[in-house]
Amino acid sequence: MHSNDDRRVTRILDKVPVLQQPSLKNDGQAPANEPRIKPGPLQPGTRPIKRTTTPSSSEPPAKVIRGFPRNFALQATGHLENSIGWDGSIRDESPWDTFKPYYECDLAGNVSVCIRSSGNRAARAIRRYPNEDADRILGILRSISHKNVASVRECFRTSDSLYTLSKFDPLTLDHVVACVAFPDQVELAAIMSQILDGLSHLVGQKFYHPYLDCSSILMSLEGEIKIARIDCCVIKQTGRLNNTDMAPVTKVMMELMQKYSKEEGAVGIDNLDRWQNCPAAIDFLSATISASSFEELKKHRFLTETRWCPGDLIGLA
Template identity: 25%
Template sequence: MSSQKRITLFVEDALSKEDDSVPLQTVAAQCQSPSHPSDHITRLAESKPPRTRSRYPVKRLPEEVRLVPVISGSPWNHYERKYRLDGGSSFGIIIPRDGKGRQSMIRTISGSNLDEQIQNIRQLSHENIVKNIEIYISSDQDYYLISEFMPVSLMHLCQAPIYPTEPQLSSILHQVLMGVEFLLTHGLVHEQLSCANVLMDFDGDVKICDIEHCSSSGKVAKLRDSFSRMVMRLMDKKKDKEATVGLTQPQNWSRDAFELFTMTTTSPNIKELLQHKFMEKKDKQKLIWLVPAILMTAYHRIEFDTSTQGTPL
């Protein structure tokens, strides 16, 4: 690990009131690298900005919920990028420079609603949402998100010659819907759900990776359309994601599977989909051997980093 100390921002006095927080713009402006870490802390104490209301405050959370820390400085002082993996969504794969710890994923965060994105990332945690570890704000005000490593996406499954069995498909869809339901209970709609942003690991866990793209103003109709297109790609590799929703060979699937697919095009009710008979076939254990098979047979676009220093994504 570099000797340069990391300084965690978003001090938790923002939690002292339900509707107060330090705006991201103020934090980013204070992220210029000081000559010494203690100088930075002193400046924050002496010139603390007036408390202002943020459009997206950090809500009061249960004590057991740990906020994802926001850290001032470059992630490349502490991590080394090994390669970039492109499976529809692009991630850098990194390892700690001190050799301690496992590999993680890193990507940049940007957009006009950056406040809302960061607050969602910091607060939301669920077994079917990719675990976020740290957020870095560099001196040039670039935002980097470090997350747990997940080896494949559902896009890789689409690029592999094999299809999921019905117990595997049921387990994949059940876990995705559990993640979607969790987001909806927090007033967030994921309009752009796809095979590219749903990831899998060697334990058979299926997780949504980009909750920063969720919005409280999202349209459920767009969520339903994106989910039905994701299901279509998993059940029919011949179909393009932009094609008319449907299956070219429905006879390859059971009546229950086809009925569930049809429901995804008409029903926005997640609970109805979770309670469908097809979900009784789910078997997470059967996903464990699917991931290695995908890794061996799917097309992967990998860019190796041959430099000795980590570089921006």
């Protein structure tokens, strides 16, 4: 009698085909061999194509976990990754002893995209500066610390160069301008609010960025906006801004709204129909001409009455 029951149970279990189990493919599990991106400069509007690898059918199946995968572990890892900052120390060695470079591109200046030779294999960006300018740049780096200003994780120094290691943010606002899509009201407010927050921090530390434009503002795939090219920052003696200081903000705003800025310092939008449902954005553009500080612009109704978060930029990115 017991033997018949055992056979009955076996027959029922045999009817559950393995192919009906929930697939774990592409649910956050990294491939065994990470594909290499083809070397070459990133151009605005280009989209790198990632090659996928197909697991060998001869490999034994891994342990099957029933139910939907949970991503709490990935979120915790990301939080830890973002919390890592530079402690101010400098390593007297070449970064290429630790990192393997893959290609160079123009992302708010020339960067080498690299991956650590062992351990955490996340992509990083390394920038190189001449040694004669190292002390000035290190002074700037030690003076600023803000989520909307590009920061470093490690610094390396050799006999002829200073190297800074940063998170790899693959976009600049030049990519957004070159993209076919236009940002909407929320996306535009998210970009400009983060830019002004970063600029306000620089002014608070008595720095001014004379070469600010869309090519020197980084954008992450998570929607974070960061003022980059901080090596271009100069000390500003007075806290009050003039029209020259505000001009980069005006130009960035125009390029985001209509893909180009007017010549000879003229300010305005040619296609008003595109923004007829958002008159506050046009009013904000006009305010960039007369505002006396970045803090004043941050209080404009276009930014205060538009609810946004960095995640609103993910689709645009």
